[in-house]
Amino acid sequence: MAHSRAAATLQSGYVLMNDVMRPSDEDALRGELRLLRGRTPFPVLFAGAVENGRMRLSGFAGTRSAVLRGLVIDARCGLGGRAMAEQRPEAAADYFNSSHITHDYDVQVAREGIESLLAVPVVVRGATRAAIYGGLRSRQPIGDVMAGEVMRSATRLAREIEIRDEVDRRVTMLANAGAGPGAHRRGAAASERIIESYLALRDLAGRVADEALGAQLRAVEETLRSLTAGGADPSVTLSAREFDVLSYVALGCRNAEIADRLSLSVETVKTYMRNLMAKLEVGSRHEAVVEARRRGLLP
Structure with a gap:
């Protein structure tokens, strides 16, 4: 039942993207x-x-x-x-x-x-x-x-x-991935597609010329992220950059690649990584991804 409600909410988000x-x-x-x-x-x-x-x-x-x-x-x-x-x-x-x-x-x-x-x-x-x-x-x-x-x-x-077409495509991809609580029921490939879509939406929000549209894209990205995760643990709060870094780690990217994609230095990426690992109370990158999924922070 909860999954059906979340899926319906996601569908509402998709309608928002098209009708608004x-x-x-x-x-x-x-x-x-x-x-x-x-x-x-x-x-x-x-x-x-x-x-x-x-x-x-x-x-x-x-x-x-x-x-x-x-x-x-x-x-x-x-x-x-x-x-x-x-x-x-x-x-x-x-x-x-x-x-x-x-x-x-x-x-x-x-x-x-x-x-x-x-x-x-x-x-x-x-x-x-x-x-x-x-x-x-x-x-x-x-x-x-x-x-x-x-x-x-x-x-x-x-x-x-x-x-805007790409945004619609990404939102449709998320909808078709069976978004909603229960990340453990998804295959690795589906989870990766969802994460890639979050990151693409955020990147598009940063590149679009219309500031109002950019803000709307970020809001949709955050809503979809919350729906496709499994009910995030409120005791752990990641910053937007920490979430970006963790998402790329979940896709198998190394620090140098993450730095290039986010236009950051490698040392800055390492700092974000240390901070989020401390918040998740883990000692490795792999453990960070596993723990983030357990806490509902990642799909």
Whole structure:
């Protein structure tokens, strides 16, 4: 029964990741537009996320009307649809007379007064996940220099989405590992996968640009860690770094490798190791892992 409750709680954590965190991908997209507004010559910026081969415009900066809001762009239709399908930036210096795009969205583009348009896809692991547009209210060529900042923005957004995808993958891995009390019932391989996922989540939290998302990732990592351990002994409290070091020891890493992964000196790793061994009242690395599992600190 306890295992079922913990598994249900973990599933709730997974729902939290998808229903609360993933929708904020559009917040990241809108955040990029805010950054771009002061860095590019484009007076009009807009963007949208791609799902099932279609893009819905949801982020805007500098628009004069609501005509583009919620507009759905089909693959290969218009400039953005072409960029989405071909996964490369597309530009039209004279949008309405361009012969290399379809003109399904001319009415909407015209109502915004756009004459020249750039569309840059956000590609993650071979799939187009969004696109960012820059529009000019005059007819003029859109060269590499003008497009450069938009392309860098698309690269940043792609990296952010890839990190979030990896978080989802790790959370799913934890859920499938049968998380919950009873670490002694898990095989060594399953325990190692769980520990690797904790460490990956913590690493991602440290690398993500969005501070709020980083804090959320750390909170999810801590929640999942508590669920997949066996009911931690409250008499032993490890610091975050001590837990990291112990986790790598459980994966079979030596001090030099741990130091490299955590960007610490070997002597600092040894100090953490001595401290956690004293807390666990053991005399060796192996005993530390065994005792930590017995006390519910590791899966």
